[in-house]
Amino acid sequence: MIPFNVPPFVGTEIKYMNEVVDNRKICGDGPFTKKCNEWLEKRFNAKKVMLTTSGSSALDMAAFMCDLKQGDEVILPSFTFSSTANSFVLAGATLVFVDIRPDTMNIDETKIEAAITEHTKVIVPVHYAGVACEMDTIMDIAKRHKLMVVEDAAQAVMSTYKGKALGTIGDFGCYSFHETKNYSMGEGGAILINNEKYIERAEILREKGTNRSQFFRGQVAKYNWVDFGDSYLQSDLNAAYLWAQLEVADEINNDRLKTWNTYHDAFLTLVERGLIELPTIPDECVHNAHMFYIKCKDLDERTKFINKTKELDIGCVFHYIPLHSAPAGIKFGRFDGRDIYTTSESDRLVRLPMYYKLSNKDLKFIIDSITAYFS
Ligand SMILES: *Cc1c(COP(=O)(O)O)cnc(C)c1O
Numbered sequence: 080m081i082p083f084n085v086p087p088f089v090g091t092e093i094k095y096m097n098e099v100v101d102n103r104k105i106c107g108d109g110p111f112t113k114k115c116n117e118w119l120e121k122r123f124n125a126k127k128v129m130l131t132t133s134g135s136s137a138l139d140m141a142a143f144m145c146d147l148k149q150g151d152e153v154i155l156p157s158f159t160f161s162s163t164a165n166s167f168v169l170a171g172a173t174l175v176f177v178d179i180r181p182d183t184m185n186i187d188e189t190k191i192e193a194a195i196t197e198h199t200k201v202i203v204p205v206h207y208a209g210v211a212c213e214m215d216t217i218m219d220i221a222k223r224h225k226l227m228v229v230e231d232a233a234q235a236v237m238s239t240y241k242g243k244a245l246g247t248i249g250d251f252g253c254y255s256f257h258e259t260k261n262y263s264m265g266e267g268g269a270i271l272i273n274n275e276k277y278i279e280r281a282e283i284l285r286e287k288g289t290n291r292s293q294f295f296r297g298q299v300a301k302y303n304w305v306d307f308g309d310s311y312l313q314s315d316l317n318a319a320y321l322w323a324q325l326e327v328a329d330e331i332n333n334d335r336l337k338t339w340n341t342y343h344d345a346f347l348t349l350v351e352r353g354l355i356e357l358p359t360i361p362d363e364c365v366h367n368a369h370m371f372y373i374k375c376k377d378l379d380e381r382t383k384f385i386n387k388t389k390e391l392d393i394g395c396v397f398h399y400i401p402l403h404s405a406p407a408g409i410k411f412g413r414f415d416g417r418d419i420y421t422t423s424e425s426d427r428l429v430r431l432p433m434y435y436k437l438s439n440k441d442l443k444f445i446i447d448s449i450t451a452y453f454s
Contacts, residue, residue: 208369263320288305
C-alpha cells in the first residue's frame with residue numbers, strides 16, 4: 080500500500096524532545112518555542128510569529144483581532160477547510176463565499192469587489208496547495224475599501240508571492256503544523272502578525288487574556304486579566320518536534336519539489352492528449368509542493384479513477400466539499416455571485432500521494448499505473 084500521506088520525520092525529533100523532558104520545561108513558550116518563533120521570523124522576514132496549538136487556533140486569534148461584531152461580513156472562498164470559516168463564525172461574523180479560479184483553485188480576485196457591502200470587514204485568501212492567491216490585487220482592494228486581510232497560509236509554509244513569504248503579506252498569516260502538512264508537530268500552528276500594533280493584543284489573547292508576557296519581560300510588576308482570551312500555547316514538547324524539521328526545512332522542501340516535478344513532467348503527455356489537467360503555478364508564485372493533484376473530466380470519471388487506485392493500493396483522495404453547500408455553510412453564510420467553478424472543479428480534483436521521502440520506486444509505480452489507466 081502506498082499511503083496518501085506519511086507525516087514528516089527527520090530523526091532528531093526524539094533527541095530534542097528528550098531535552099525538553101530532562102529540563103522539566105514542558106509548558107508553552109519554552110526554549111524550543113522561542114527557537115521556532117525566531118527561525119520563522121528570520122526566514123520569512125515576519126514582524127512577529129507565535130506558535131499556537133493549531134492552524135485553526137491561529138485563525139481564531141486572527142479573527143478575534145479583526146474585532147468583528149454581529150452582522151459584519153467576511154469574504155472567503157467556499158473551496159476550503161472548515162477551519163477557515165469556523166474562526167470567523169466564532170468571532171461573530173457572517174460568511175460571504177466567492178467563486179474560485181479554475182487554474183489555481185484559489186479565490187477569484189476579480190469577483191471580490193462585487194461581494195463587498197457596507198458590512199464587509201475582512202478578506203480571507205486561502206493559498207490552496209501552497210500556491211499564492213493574487214495578493215497584489217487583493218491587497219489593493221483591501222486598501223481601497225479599508226478591509227483587513229487574514230491569509231490562511233496553513234498549506235503554504237515556505238511558499239512565496241513575488242519573493243514575499245506567504246503569511247507575511249496580509250495583516251495576519253496563519254500556518255498549520257498538523258501532521259498532514261509539510262512540517263509537523265502533530266497538532267500545531269503559528270500566527271504571523273505583520274502589523275505591529277496587534278502584537279500586544281495577540282500576546283494577551285494567547286495567554287488567557289492576561290498580560291503575562293509583559294510580566295515575564297519585566298514590563299509590568301504583576302500580571303492581570305486585561306481582556307478576553309484563551310490558551311493558544313502549545314507544549315514545548317511539540318515545538319521540539321517541529322524544531323527538528325525546521326532545521327532541515329530546505330531538505331524537506333527540495334525533496335517534495337522533486338516529487339512534484341517528477342509527477343508534473345510525467346503527466347504532460349496525458350495533458351497533451353486531453354485526458355487530464357494539472358495545477359497551474361503562476362509566474363509570480365514559488366510553491367512548496369504541499370500537494371499534487373490532477374483533474375479528471377468530471378465527477379463520474381473521478382469516481383472511477385479513485386476506485387481503480389484503491390484496487391492498486393495507491394492512496395488517492397478527493398478534497399473539500401464546498402462549504403456553501405454544507406449544513407453549517409448554509410447556516411452561517413451565503414454565496415455571492417454564481418458558483419461557476421467551485422463545485423464543478425472540486426468535483427474533478429484528485430490528490431495523489433505526496434510526502435517527504437516518497438521513494439522513487441513508489442513514485443514510478445504510481446506514475447506508470449496512472450499513465451496506463453488513462454491510456
Ligand atoms: C490544515 C488547514 C487548516 C487547519 O489547520 P489545523 O492545524 O489542522 O488546525 C486550516 N486551513 C487550511 C486551508 C488547512 O489546510
